[in-house]
Amino acid sequence: MSKFLCMILLVLMIADIFGCELKDKPKSPARNDDPLPSWNEGSVKRRIIAFVREVTTSGSAGFVPVADRIATFDNDGTLWSEQPVYFQLFFALDQVKAMSGKHPEWKTTQPFKAVLENNMDDLVEQGEKGLLELVAATHAGSTKEKFDSTVTAWISSAKHPGKQKLYKELVFQPMLELIKYLQVNEFKVFIVSGGGIDFIRSWAEEVYGIPREQIVGSYIKSEFHYNSGAPAIMKLPELDFYDDREGKPLAIDKFIGRKPVFAAGNSDGDLQMLYWAASNKLKNFELYIHHTDPDREWAYDRKSPVGALDKGIDEAKRLGWAIADMKNDWRIVFPFESESGSLVDLSQ
Amino acid sequence: MSKFLCMILLVLMIADIFGCELKDKPKSPARNDDPLPSWNEGSVKRRIIAFVREVTTSGSAGFVPVADRIATFDNDGTLWSEQPVYFQLFFALDQVKAMSGKHPEWKTTQPFKAVLENNMDDLVEQGEKGLLELVAATHAGSTKEKFDSTVTAWISSAKHPGKQKLYKELVFQPMLELIKYLQVNEFKVFIVSGGGIDFIRSWAEEVYGIPREQIVGSYIKSEFHYNSGAPAIMKLPELDFYDDREGKPLAIDKFIGRKPVFAAGNSDGDLQMLYWAASNKLKNFELYIHHTDPDREWAYDRKSPVGALDKGIDEAKRLGWAIADMKNDWRIVFPFESESGSLVDLSQ
Numbered sequence: 227m228s229k230f231l232c233m234i235l236l237v238l239m240i241a242d243i244f245g246c247e248l249k250d251k252p253k254s255p256a257r258n259d260d261p262l263p264s265w266n267e268g269s270v271k272r273r274i275i276a277f278v279r280e281v282t283t284s285g286s287a288g289f290v291p292v293a294d295r296i297a298t299f300d301n302d303g304t305l306w307s308e309q310p311v312y313f314q315l316f317f318a319l320d321q322v323k324a325m326s327g328k329h330p331e332w333k334t335t336q337p338f339k340a341v342l343e344n345n346m347d348d349l350v351e352q353g354e355k356g357l358l359e360l361v362a363a364t365h366a367g368s369t370k371e372k373f374d375s376t377v378t379a380w381i382s383s384a385k386h387p388g389k390q391k392l393y394k395e396l397v398f399q400p401m402l403e404l405i406k407y408l409q410v411n412e413f414k415v416f417i418v419s420g421g422g423i424d425f426i427r428s429w430a431e432e433v434y435g436i437p438r439e440q441i442v443g444s445y446i447k448s449e450f451h452y453n454s455g456a457p458a459i460m461k462l463p464e465l466d467f468y469d470d471r472e473g474k475p476l477a478i479d480k481f482i483g484r485k486p487v488f489a490a491g492n493s494d495g496d497l498q499m500l501y502w503a504a505s506n507k508l509k510n511f512e513l514y515i516h517h518t519d520p521d522r523e524w525a526y527d528r529k530s531p532v533g534a535l536d537k538g539i540d541e542a543k544r545l546g547w548a549i550a551d552m553k554n555d556w557r558i559v560f561p562f563e564s565e566s567g568s569l570v571d572l573s574q
Numbered sequence: 575m576s577k578f579l580c581m582i583l584l585v586l587m588i589a590d591i592f593g594c595e596l597k598d599k600p601k602s603p604a605r606n607d608d609p610l611p612s613w614n615e616g617s618v619k620r621r622i623i624a625f626v627r628e629v630t631t632s633g634s635a636g637f638v639p640v641a642d643r644i645a646t647f648d649n650d651g652t653l654w655s656e657q658p659v660y661f662q663l664f665f666a667l668d669q670v671k672a673m674s675g676k677h678p679e680w681k682t683t684q685p686f687k688a689v690l691e692n693n694m695d696d697l698v699e700q701g702e703k704g705l706l707e708l709v710a711a712t713h714a715g716s717t718k719e720k721f722d723s724t725v726t727a728w729i730s731s732a733k734h735p736g737k738q739k740l741y742k743e744l745v746f747q748p749m750l751e752l753i754k755y756l757q758v759n760e761f762k763v764f765i766v767s768g769g770g771i772d773f774i775r776s777w778a779e780e781v782y783g784i785p786r787e788q789i790v791g792s793y794i795k796s797e798f799h800y801n802s803g804a805p806a807i808m809k810l811p812e813l814d815f816y817d818d819r820e821g822k823p824l825a826i827d828k829f830i831g832r833k834p835v836f837a838a839g840n841s842d843g844d845l846q847m848l849y850w851a852a853s854n855k856l857k858n859f860e861l862y863i864h865h866t867d868p869d870r871e872w873a874y875d876r877k878s879p880v881g882a883l884d885k886g887i888d889e890a891k892r893l894g895w896a897i898a899d900m901k902n903d904w905r906i907v908f909p910f911e912s913e914s915g916s917l918v919d920l921s922q
Contacts, residue, residue, distance in 0.1 A: 370827060423828070438830070452846070476798050480771070498805070501803070505805050
């Protein structure tokens, strides 16, 4: 066993004795050599590291107290892919098809008819909100627990039609590293997504290392039933809150109650969240993901079946936000490209 | 310097080197002698300590993983007093009076008329929901920041008419110790209150040591304005969500996404939250605060201007929940009674 390895083991043993959780201790970039190994050297990587170093260095002009280190990330297109459509739509389609046997009426009623006839165009036209209403409709009357287990089963088995990978494998390795880097530096990292809050909570903790209570999303109405001492929360067939555009800062204010100092997004739906973070009196950082890699991922920035992106990229440029050019800034896009070929171990 | 002191210093130095935060390390009750010094010895104190010991002892039958250690506390009547009416009502009244100069129409329109005429009965009749609508009305069109600073100024100066103490001094010392005890044992402690989420967030972090993002309450509708690059969230004169009764488990599911293993309340409005925690498959604890001390605090448990309590106490008894009898279980009620006479130092 090498001296180095011995040293590591010794430190870990002593750390364990004193109950240290080194992962919770801020590490200066100097100490953990490269916190963002899947990012190519460049201005975006430099700016991220300079920002984290400054806000975590007490005495520095931009120092941010731990309690205010709130980071908010969009999910679709920011933490995982969103092409050819939001992955949650694939989930909804699979659910409708699986349940159609019990619902003969779906053959003749929209949006179910479009699903059963694989009429993607009709569906995509309805946008994310229509998708959420579809999810609401298919899961009306089921308990949260049942919904959770349905999603968990799906995310562990369903594969992306084009990439032939599990959807949860189509997450961005550089963003996993960024989340980890912020957490190590005592940022509280939240997801603020237009997607369904229960859908994301069912798998994001395992995949991103972000706890359920730090995941904010769109939600449908639900009802509490005392159920003679075996209480249950039942989903209703109606969207309650759509967490997109203006909804994002409003949800951040409602769920978190603090203005973020770090926000990341990739579309017009994230703009208001980025404006909100940019208006923080404390030093802040806005990151815009630009999909420029048609080979490893997808290339799009003006029009997309998943919604408008036209204004986002222009505003990011106008306001001098960091723009991650996927093709040039990311050495690795998906974890399965990495040396180990597996998702980064968030327990590390 | 004694050997013992030397030892302590040595441990702290080494701990510091390795970045330990010993306060974040679970302390077995054995190690920190009495975690609940303001609680009299008795079955409730014993049950709390036994519960915390079991769920934090790995290998024990009732062990609960850290991620699932969610505790939810009601606020009014559970963490601070609520007599003769919810303290937030006093805030609302002070606001209406302060603003009445600019609103001559209030002299003739309810509920403002009742406020300006000090007609408490009319006001109390409207219940907490009416109070929230009053707050909504008085703060319509103001920004969240302005509302925060108004509350902060009020809570630092306004005094309870009967007790002649700041409202924030009328918090329960035994509950401050309980919150601290749970946090030290790696519970994530939330407030889930029928009171206004922004009202509580403005002072609870300082008073209870619970971060803003772990405070859930009723909220009024609000609007995001881009405001040419200086975005603002404005309050609207309409209640959006009333976090009481069925609303509490629904809010827990929405904001936290996990079922609590510890829940504390004192009224019928908390019952559904307690039922929800009691239905947790993991080992759980339900605490019901019984106001039995007319001298140090107040005595009431069937009827109260602040709402129904009739069913709560009966259900607590029927279901064998721990019932804290304020007169007999609490050696000290308010921090100013304690030896130091000051609020417990939550930074300890």
